[in-house]
Amino acid sequence: MASSSKKKHEEEDVGEEEEEFEHFDDFTLASSWERFISEIEAVCRRWLSTGPKNLLEKGAVQLGEQKNLYKIKSELKYAMKNYCMEYYFEISNSGKAADWNWNATLHELQLSFGVKEFMVIAPQSASGVILDSPEASKLLSAVAIAFSNCSSLWPAFVPVHDPSRKAYIGIQNMGTVFTRRFEGDLISSQVPVKLMHLEGLYELFVSKFAFSSSDLSTHLFKVHFTMKLTYKTLPYDEDNEAAVLNSESDIITDNGGDNNNNNNNNININRNKLQWDDDCPWSEWYTAEDPVKCFELVAIWEEKMVESSMEMAEMENASIHEAQKWFIVPEFSSYLTDDYSGKLVGFASQLRLLIDALAMSLEVKFMEDFVSAETSGSDKLRSSAVIPPPTVLDRVLKDLCHDGSEVIPPEGRHRSSRLIKGAPLETLFAQFCLHSLWFGDCNIRAIAVLWIEFIREVRWYWEESQPLPRMPTNSTIDLSTCLVNQKLQMLAICIEKKRQQDGTSDNSSDTHSVEANEESLNPSSRGKEEGLVKERDSTSKRSGSAGVVKSMMLLKSHTNMHAPFTQDPPIMTEDMHEERLHAVEVLGDSFSFSGQLEKDILSSDMSAFKAANPDAIFEDFIRWHSPKDWEEEESCGPSKDKWPPEGRLSDRMSESGNSWRKIWNDSPPLPASQQKPFMDPNREGEKILHYLETVRPHQLLEQMVCTAFRAAIDTLNQTNFGGLDNMTTKIDQLYLTLASSLRPLQANKLLGDTEILQDIKRLCVIFQHVEKLLTLAASLHRKFLQAPRLSQTIFNDFRNSYLPKMGKGLVNKEEKKNQQVRVGVNERDVVTGMFVQPSANQSWRRVLSMGNLLNGHEPVFREIVFALRDRVDSSYHAPNEREIETHRMYICGTSNDLRVALSVTSCD
Amino acid sequence: MGSSSGQYDLSFKILLIGDSGVGKSSLLVSFISDSVEDLAPTIGVDFKIKQFTVGGKRLKLTIWDTAGQERFRTLTSSYYRGAQGIILVYDVTRRETFTNLLEIWAKEIDLYSTNQDCVKMLVGNKVDKDTERFVSREEGIDLAKELKCLFLECSARTRENVHQCFEELALKIMEVPSLLEEGSTVVKRNILKQKPEKQVGPTQGCCS
């Protein structure tokens, strides 16, 4: 003892060597040893009397991985050496010794020795102090004496050997005549074949209490056996037999290459290969790494009795379906749990780049300025910003102008999508924005090149009177969309009108079928084709009639009333509306204002009506245009045929000086076809192109940012994830957050306030979180199509542990422990289905040696507890026989390493 | 915009919608001036400005009165923009003006209103013609619940409840933070707006 202690000290602290030698003889003094023991005792008494709950206030800390375990420590000194005493305890008092409760995460000492609270005493070992066996047992006996002095029933452990072996010895005073001793160690290589098998392990356990080997065969020991096997599926990313995908590598494809829009590492993947997310909506733009790396399946055989080696050996053939409990544990890809990393490519990363581009656009006047060499701003910008080659540009433009977009039905759109002032996903501008995100690395120069070429293309459609791709012409202009989209919508309508004028339109034939009905103010029946109507009437003066209005006769002439073709109401984009409003506010005298445009429309209707009904009077027009302002006299049956009918204009219409009558008097009879049109498509179209060609870069980029966010979330929203509630709410929330956070951009306030940019950048972080969650939801959904409960539970567990940490730095490593999810009996087939038979050339395949195969997979980890129980007289004073666990052995390992821990209770 | 601009703390934009003849213009005139006159059907749109004090704040309301006539409807869409309050009016003596609120006007709001938080108010007009009433108060309340609106019945003719209608709406708007902010920034924004325009001004001149 003396020598070993001395040797240790030399290793540990050469500097104090001499001083130590002076006191060398002292260390055996009973007083020093005893002082050490009483010091331990004092600490122990203190902790005992304080009690677990109060210890929390005295500096006890929670252990990261084990939610319910706390520890408190105290430092001691003996023979110039520092020791650390640690007490581990739980707060909730279930009283039972720790067992494989399925959702409890146990400390390894709890697991190994079947204890609950415990104490560890060890040398302070910053420099890796190692205790050899005699030294360890001396330390342990000191603890044993101290504990029995204060009648503590805590098991105490002392580490032995190299820390990596995790070897311990321990002792526990059981409060009766019994003492429990503990011993645990690890074989980290070259596990004897015998110990790889259940039979050999069983015999190892039996050898601890059987006296001779012959005993083994003759005696039947009732050994209690519990087993937990862990299997692991093949990693999903390597699942498909193609070349191994190394998504972590940093290879960046040549920017000049044709694959240019895929130049980011994670999407640097051969497109021929089938990716897990190939049918996910985002795969048109990028490929996401599968967020689920693999699954572990944990199967637990609950306690059963084994009486012979034979029986034990049989267990290796037992089907996993015989295990009472199944759990699966997902292993997530690290990108899922790490915080924002620049490496991760998805919509969020590209949106971030687009915001950078927006920041650069603030100072520049025209998009051309980014392209032309002389004015392209700083050198930094020029050198760092790569413009993809013409081939790529051509491909993108072709794709953009390819009119293959399927129309998204209203129910396929998110109800909050409209709140983001962008453009609907399938429209031209939205697609342009999505392409920009992936064009080059979405730098402002690349965007400028793409925009200029794009607008050149749009002009071609205009000049050639070709219908604009991806732009419906049948609807009115949607003012909730961004201005560029409104302009394109209007341009599409102008082109359509131009084609009608030129007679190139396909649908200009069904003219004569237009039947006007009594209240025919339905805009759709208002003819666009007035010129084509032939004079069908004897009245040569009549022109521009769309047909007779049923059961309506003119008051004066008692002839049929004709509904006129009228001009389409003018269409306007929001800037035109704004201009009009502004003019109204400036010019309008607030007591007699009425919109001039509306007056023009009314006047145009009146002219058309007069032309179609040369004999009409004002009252006739009102009866047709505003029937409610014509009050028929309530009269009985026969008078119905009376002519003219009893009736009069409403009070408000018959006021003297009525503005309607004034306009009527001023409107000449003129069919709509000969009137000055409200809108000249040639002029309006040209104005729109002028806007598009000269739009301020920052105004364009603002709209691009809004539209790109909207198109990105709209794309993600189409993902099929089995309707996980939590995911749906996340998406709903994101829509609203986007709508409100992007609003400042629409107000054109950016020039004065660059803080807005910072806010929007933060939006990318939120977007990325949702994007990650959605990838997970989609991945889980497709893996558990037949067991939706499992995908739901795994997703919710992940979300609950991940959300609180969102945006708050890296997730603590220790807390990363993945949740176990219980597998129901009816879900077992889905889970076994995930264990595909490994093919012969799969390199991971080792020599199988442990048995209990599942579809050709052997467990990656096996844990066993053997226990022997005996009835013993447990007290001095009462003839009280009870069963105690005399021997317990915990074994865990693979075919490469083995850890064995033994607890033996005996009567001293 | 009136001589008294700057004499108020908050400025809101209110929109009046509903079928032709329900009395929108009459309501507005009855609120603005004390007269009760018969007005021609609105052609397109009309607006009036009213300043008054409520809840200790001096308010300026710009009230846009739209035409109920279908012919003008595509144009009226622009007046929904930026409105902080929308008043949906029906005529208690004409059932179809009530049903049209749900079938036409509420949809127009969904389509054109740019302001998610904007406050809506349902108003049943012409209660002075009680003998001809076709829509009960209870029905009105139910619809208001469905459309998430404030609710009032009033008469432009007798001027009963007319002031309450606009005041309550204004008070409710002032309770919504985002609207309150919009209402108070109008004045400031006009000053801010000048800046960028000035910067851009000269270049526009030489390039166009």
Ligand SMILES: Nc1nc2c(ncn2[C@@H]2O[C@H](COP(=O)(O)OP(=O)(O)OP(=O)(O)O)[C@@H](O)[C@H]2O)c(=O)[nH]1
């Ligand atoms: N008895 C009664 N009549 C009313 C009341 N309010 C309006 N009126 C009458 O109803 C008719 C229509 O009123 P307006 O104010 O012109 O209706 P409006 O809603 O503005 O109609 P449009 O401008 O066409 O949309 C007029 O003749 C008014 O005198 C009311 O409270 N009681």
Ligand SMILES: [Mg+2]
């Ligand atoms: Mg009116």
